Amino acid sequence: MIPIYLPNPSISIKNINKHTIIDMIRFIPGGVSRIELSQALGITRAGVTTIINDLLAGGVVREMNGSHGRSRRVALEINPQMGLALGIDIGATHISTYLADFSGRVIQESEMRIHIDQGPLPVLAAVDEQIHHVLDLAGVPLSRVSTMGIGVPGPINIDAGMVDTPPIMPGWNRYPIRDELQARYGIPVTLNNDAELGALGEWAYGAGRRHDNLAFVKVGSGIGAGLLLNGQIYRGSTGSAGEIGHITIDDNGPRCTCGNIGCLESLAGGIAIAQTMKKEIRRGQKSILDLNALTEDLSYEHVIDAAFKGDLLAQNIINDAGYRLGTAVASLVNLFNPGIVIVGGGVSVAGDILLEPMRKAVRDRSLAATSSPLTIMTSVLGKRAPGMGAVVQAVSQVLHRQLA
Amino acid sequence: MIPIYLPNPSISIKNINKHTIIDMIRFIPGGVSRIELSQALGITRAGVTTIINDLLAGGVVREMNGSHGRSRRVALEINPQMGLALGIDIGATHISTYLADFSGRVIQESEMRIHIDQGPLPVLAAVDEQIHHVLDLAGVPLSRVSTMGIGVPGPINIDAGMVDTPPIMPGWNRYPIRDELQARYGIPVTLNNDAELGALGEWAYGAGRRHDNLAFVKVGSGIGAGLLLNGQIYRGSTGSAGEIGHITIDDNGPRCTCGNIGCLESLAGGIAIAQTMKKEIRRGQKSILDLNALTEDLSYEHVIDAAFKGDLLAQNIINDAGYRLGTAVASLVNLFNPGIVIVGGGVSVAGDILLEPMRKAVRDRSLAATSSPLTIMTSVLGKRAPGMGAVVQAVSQVLHRQLA
DNA sequence: TATTTATTGTCAAGTCATTTAACATTATCT
């Protein structure tokens, strides 16, 4: 193909080979040798040697398998001791906090339930609490953490570092999340959408390795997708790409929180699954779940749990949600032709009860040429995917920002 | 944003700034000055001067005369006399041939009706005929043409230069289109999908100027979309991205040629429009069109013509097609969040009769945050869009391929 | 076990895109 060079490249890339080498070393499992780098980049071995010596001197990378000074095929890896990063995944009802080294290994993690609609002040206070909790557990002072990535469930204005008219984050609109955290902790902070971080996390350390085009469909309380296209996070022209949850599935469906009719999210999201279950039980359908026996409100976790225990009603409800998900994913597949669709988020723990009807819907509703080479699977990183993506962004930031 | 550097860049780009400068000069209307280039690329004025001197010496660019501004701003443009390019757009039922200079100005054009299902040999013979026809009209020998771009209505294997299991091109599968033409004419040939060339053409010289993310929806006999994302043509993992025509619109719809049920193309494509019109007339609906009076089979052009003449039945049929198109475009908009959706292809000459119901469907079915900043309009280049895209690819090829 | 071979990595000198820093040219304002 003849590439098109954009009239307005967002950033002028200085040492593009050095940047590429750093990321190849970061993301290729098992490490890369100098000659592999030289072949991939189209520069000579000598050129690679110069760059690698620079990175070795800076402590960014190290040689694997003991230390042959000179040998045949020396694999390189990121030096984990280069620094520590915090990855924070804020969902509608939880905060997950991860402390990881620069190679992406998680050192300590913690989770906490919140409600995002309480607004930024209490939620960011909870984030602060979690950060200190995780650091205490790991016995690491804040001063040793050099970067931080954070994901939230809304469309992001990436330059401003804030959310832009989010459907489900009342009170957060135009709150300066990134700058606030940056000022509070004195380290660089990146702010991203949680689904796009899920895609990035799976691409870096999960099911999406080696895929240039992937979709991460996060099915939790709501439904959103993160897209990685041509090897880059794709955000669209105003940062709200991937809104698969608001594709219309049923013209006669219920009204969605977004104001439209029959959106996928209002039919197959976690909230919808729980509501449907409650409604069906009240209508007298048989189930092992007893609404009166529950101490808390029935949630989609209860439905999934019941399905695993053989409850037919729960299985049917999840099956229907899966088929509807597949209906929307079929549109995505016809339009994007991704190599893999990764299903994450809380509802994805249902596994094939959800995925098999989904795969069927995709087969029924997309071109065979597009759907037959396609893999549809659950997240490898599970609930950690967005948090790991946040770590990746955080580490990218410091590794790429100031290169000599 | 922190960009992610792909582990496997398809081509190692040598003089990236030189490449970028060439394309900025090609595609920014009114020309660009050296200082604008220097600011956009983040290199010094001196660096730009060196590159431009090189391009001036090579005859690739030239200085424009009419200059205005606060100081001696010299605008640069592509040297049209650098060479000639052929752009060829093969559709289901036509071949359009364009002879253009390197600045994209069309010197001569020609159109011919064919049937693509006759297979490659007769169709490529017709292409040859058209090429000589156009060259004769322009009084230019073939030897002065230095490059050629061609578009066909099917998924492309870009490395192989052939179509890959196309739904509507029987007999063409794995025929070496690019290599055949390259051998026949002795000039470099690029092969692309027609819809992606439409997107590229509109981006370069039409409605999509300055847009980083756009969709070109080609509504002709069938329906396909070309996508330009993050400023690059997006093809998906197997080259069949943009198959909007095979999104399911109606679960109770007719069977499509692709084997599935209720595809957009089978409900709103040109063939479907003509068939619906015939069916309704036979059912006794009133229309100014008289099936018996037509010397040829009724086509969608007749329907559009009737609609412009006030025929209510024709208007209603086009209106329905527009709303259905909008249903699919709404999914596209929710997923991609493009800045503009450009509607091209033969049916788009219906204009707002088609587009207004489309816009309504998009409003009804996508998030306001995504659809309100969105422009939906017809192609500026009209039926020339894919051919102009072919010219762009052809010229790109020679300008970028061998740089000192 | 010793020797050969292919592969991988390194070194020093050279090349070339780009920067630095001083200078030249032009349009507009006063």
Added chain:
DNA sequence: AGATAATGTTAAATGACTTGACAATAAATA
């Protein structure tokens, strides 16, 4: 007409990368 600001040019310096010769090792061969 002269001042000013913006834009473009030049020559020397910088530094990323290449060239071409050499060194070090694993595996193959003798």
